[in-house]
Amino acid sequence: MYLETLHLRSFRNYTDQRVTFSAQKTILVGNNAQGKSNALEAVELLATLKSHRTSRDRDLVRRDAESGQIRATVARSNGSLELAMTLRGKGRRTLAIEGEVLRRHLDFLGALNAVEFSSLDLDLVRGAPEYRRHWLDALLVQIEPIYAYILQEYVRVVRQRNALLKSIRKSLGDGGDATTVPRSDWDQLALWDAQLAAGGSRVMRRRDRVLQRLIPLAQRWHDRIGGGTEHLSVIYAPNVECDRDDPAGVRAAILEKIKERRLAEQHLGTSVVGPHRDEIDLQIDDTPARAYGSQGQQRTLVLALKLAELELIEAVIGEPPLLLLDDVLAELDPMRQNQLLDAIQDRFQTLITTTHVDTFDAQWLSASQVLVVEAGR
Numbered sequence: 283m284y285l286e287t288l289h290l291r292s293f294r295n296y297t298d299q300r301v302t303f304s305a306q307k308t309i310l311v312g313n314n315a316q317g318k319s320n321a322l323e324a325v326e327l328l329a330t331l332k333s334h335r336t337s338r339d340r341d342l343v344r345r346d347a348e349s350g351q352i353r354a355t356v357a358r359s360n361g362s363l364e365l366a367m368t369l370r371g372k373g374r375r376t377l378a379i380e381g382e383v384l385r386r387h388l389d390f391l392g393a394l395n396a397v398e399f400s401s402l403d404l405d406l407v408r409g410a411p412e413y414r415r416h417w418l419d420a421l422l423v424q425i426e427p428i429y430a431y432i433l434q435e436y437v438r439v440v441r442q443r444n445a446l447l448k449s450i451r452k453s454l455g456d457g458g459d460a461t462t463v464p465r466s467d468w469d470q471l472a473l474w475d476a477q478l479a480a481g482g483s484r485v486m487r488r489r490d491r492v493l494q495r496l497i498p499l500a501q502r503w504h505d506r507i508g509g510g511t512e513h514l515s516v517i518y519a520p521n522v523e524c525d526r527d528d529p530a531g532v533r534a535a536i537l538e539k540i541k542e543r544r545l546a547e548q549h550l551g552t553s554v555v556g557p558h559r560d561e562i563d564l565q566i567d568d569t570p571a572r573a574y575g576s577q578g579q580q581r582t583l584v585l586a587l588k589l590a591e592l593e594l595i596e597a598v599i600g601e602p603p604l605l606l607l608d609d610v611l612a613e614l615d616p617m618r619q620n621q622l623l624d625a626i627q628d629r630f631q632t633l634i635t636t637t638h639v640d641t642f643d644a645q646w647l648s649a650s651q652v653l654v655v656e657a658g659r
């Protein structure tokens with residue numbers, strides 16, 4: 283797929299700027315705080331409905347405006363699509379494809395696919411488990427948009443179940459006397475248990491499946507970029523251990539663990555069992571990359587995961603997704619830079635931000651469209 287045009291109105295520090303992409307590679311160059319990352323963020327929003335920098339639409343709307351808009355034309359193998367996202371300082375955003383406003387926002391997903399890679403992605407290795415879960419979930423949404431519903435539903439169940447557990451904890455008081463809890467609460471909890479097991483099983487099985495496909499790709503990239511001297515392991519460590527090929531078995535295992543942790547859950551007033559507590563272990567030579575990896579090793583690992591993601595999305599949807607590289611090149615050593623640029627070649631449309639173009643060799647520069655970004659223009 284190919285992003286042909288991008289039009290930003292009252293988005294971040296842009297007032298009204300239209301861009302036509304004229305090459306497979308576009309380099310956005312400029313000083314700090316000029317709007318390079320903002321432009322990539324706009325594309326990320328169209329692809330994922332999320333920004334990795336903020337979860338509030340009002341941050342995205344230009345400070346002096348009430349609403350802002352991102353419009354784009356995307357050419358795909360089966361025709362081109364006009365996308366529009368209107369963001370509001372107050373109120374819900376509006377999404378439209380081909381001028382038609384969507385009732386369900388999740389139907390927007392899949393119109394544009396992109397993988398973003400920025401220095402913040404080091405959190406994938408260094409950060410808490412939730413970064414890795416979010417990363418995996420975001421990938422799943424791109425290759426299987428229905429997963430967005432599955433996850434949303436699961437999160438809703440966990441939230442409601444947590445509210446009930448809190449209320450039970452209150453009724454139990456210090457004495458912990460189960461008879462002080464209304465009977466209806468226990469009945470309700472049993473219903474939530476079943477729903478958590480059903481939804482949790484759907485989430486776990488999909489996470490497992492996508493990792494099975496992603497891991498060999500990531501290992502291959504890791505060997506290639508890192509020279510093959512170290513071994514990468516990506517291990518799904520679900521909160522509930524079980525045979526993931528058997529849906530009924532997964533549900534039963536979740537219910538069993540809920541039973542075991544019943545007292546802990548009532549004491550804490552929160553759900554401690556289920557895929558919202560999953561971990562994905564990243565290891566280099568069988569040692570946790572978080573604690574052991576050097577900066578360069580951690581970057582190599584993230585790069586391998588991102589390239590694997592690109593390849594997997596391409597394989598599943600049958601079209602190459604966009605690659606958004608925000609400030610990452612300067613942080614890689616020349617060998618890794620070359621491996622990355624080599625891997626991209628003309629395979630993926632790529633938008634790259636940089637503060638100076640001398641990071642790129644002459645050949646790359648001459649094959650790229652260079653946009654100078656200055657104060658939101």
Ligand code: ATP
Pocket residue numbers: 293294295296312313314315316317318319320321340341342343344345346609635637655
């Ligand atoms: P760097 O090289 O430092 O990464 P950049 O060019 O990527 O810089 P961006 O993050 O794209 O910079 O843009 C940051 C600029 O956008 C800042 O000046 C910031 O104040 C401005 N900005 C961010 N949000 C808004 C907003 N809602 N309204 C107006 N300006 C905003």
Ligand code: MG
Pocket residue numbers: 318319320608609635
């Ligand atoms: Mg930036």
